Amino acid sequence: MLSTRTVALVFPLITVAKAMTSVAATTSSESRGLHAAAGREACSGSPRQRLQKLPAVPGCVPSRVNDLLLLRPDADNQSTSEPEERSNNRHVVFFHGDIQNFQEEMALQPEGAQWLSWSLEQVAFTLGRRFPDQYVWVVRASRMYLHKFSCYHNFVESNMFGAPEHSTYSPDFGAFRHLRALLSHGMERADLPNPLQPEGGADGIPSGFSLALVGFSKGCVVLNQMVYELGGARADPQMSPFIKCVSAMYWLDGGHPGGSETWVTDKQVLKELAASGVSIHAHVTPYEVCDPMRAWVGREHGHFIKTLEEFGACPSKKLHFEDEPPSIENHFRVIQEF
Numbered sequence: 001m002l003s004t005r006t007v008a009l010v011f012p013l014i015t016v017a018k019a020m021t022s023v024a025a026t027t028s029s030e031s032r033g034l035h036a037a038a039g040r041e042a043c044s045g046s047p048r049q050r051l052q053k054l055p056a057v058p059g060c061v062p063s064r065v066n067d068l069l070l071l072r073p074d075a076d077n078q079s080t081s082e083p084e085e086r087s088n089n090r091h092v093v094f095f096h097g098d099i100q101n102f103q104e105e106m107a108l109q110p111e112g113a114q115w116l117s118w119s120l121e122q123v124a125f126t127l128g129r130r131f132p133d134q135y136v137w138v139v140r141a142s143r144m145y146l147h148k149f150s151c152y153h154n155f156v157e158s159n160m161f162g163a164p165e166h167s168t169y170s171p172d173f174g175a176f177r178h179l180r181a182l183l184s185h186g187m188e189r190a191d192l193p194n195p196l197q198p199e200g201g202a203d204g205i206p207s208g209f210s211l212a213l214v215g216f217s218k219g220c221v222v223l224n225q226m227v228y229e230l231g232g233a234r235a236d237p238q239m240s241p242f243i244k245c246v247s248a249m250y251w252l253d254g255g256h257p258g259g260s261e262t263w264v265t266d267k268q269v270l271k272e273l274a275a276s277g278v279s280i281h282a283h284v285t286p287y288e289v290c291d292p293m294r295a296w297v298g299r300e301h302g303h304f305i306k307t308l309e310e311f312g313a314c315p316s317k318k319l320h321f322e323d324e325p326p327s328i329e330n331h332f333r334v335i336q337e338f
Contacts, residue, residue: 097217163258169232220254274311
């Protein structure tokens with residue numbers, strides 16, 4: 001007999017599998033238009049020259065690696081009023097959702113080929129326009145089950161479909177420790193000036209270093225894990241200086257195949273987030289928060305916002321495309337609109 005927990009997971013996994021199948025069966029003129037526009041941009045020269053792929057970058061455990069994309073800031077958009085070291089140390093990190101992968105790999109998969117507009121390379125270019133004076137890092141999930149289910153098990157314990165098992169902070173391993181080491185090794189690999197050090201307190205943080213974290217769809221499980229770790233990380237003198245460099249966190253239409261914890265709802269955990277001073281942003285679409293088959297997602301999103309507000313935080317929030325039917329296209333488009 002299936003356990004209660006197993007039963008709770010089976011239905012949402014079936015729902016997600018059906019949703020991903022619908023992705024493969026859905027073709028729209030809007031998607032084709034986005035694909036064509038993305039192709040024109042990819043051939044434009046200068047953004048491509050600023051994009052660098054960094055394969056198998058190690059985190060805090062050498063055997064745990066992630067592929068990275070780095071889009072360097074456009075020199076023409078750098079602010080001349082800022083000290084050089086500050087402009088050189090502003091970073092954005094993006095965690096992608098299901099289906100999304102490197103362009104050449106998506107092109108080989110029937111369920112990915114029609115969504116090349118949202119390949120990791122194209123997302124990097126989109127974020128480069130959104131954050132023109134910052135380094136943009138795209139972290140590829142370490143595993144893509146069946147070529148479509150993103151699994152971030154280097155950051156948070158997850159099953160093969162990417163449904164997370166969140167845990168509190170550990171000084172030995174966790175999402176923050178992995179991210180810090182990943183960025184440090186990535187910056188060294190890319191030969192960036194004033195790189196972040198993989199470990200240590202304030203002495204390991206370069207001057208002017210700041211960090212914005214962006215999760216989309218399944219990628220939001222990484223941000224959620226960081227929120228669970230936040231209290232312990234802020235109390236750890238070796239990690240606290242790194243945490244203070246996180247200026248903003250963006251949740252973009254979070255979703256995963258588990259039956260709960262799509263959004264963080266633990267009050268004590270959210271109290272830590274509210275007290276951290278991090279700028280909090282939640283952008284959603286009807287595809288995730290208005291799905292009657294996954295009604296808990298909308299309820300958890302509402303609880304996330306309400307609880308943060310009760311603790312004195314002022315999260316920015318927006319429901320995009322609320323007058324349009326829920327669709328995969330609009331789910332992806334939140335990456336452009338946030």
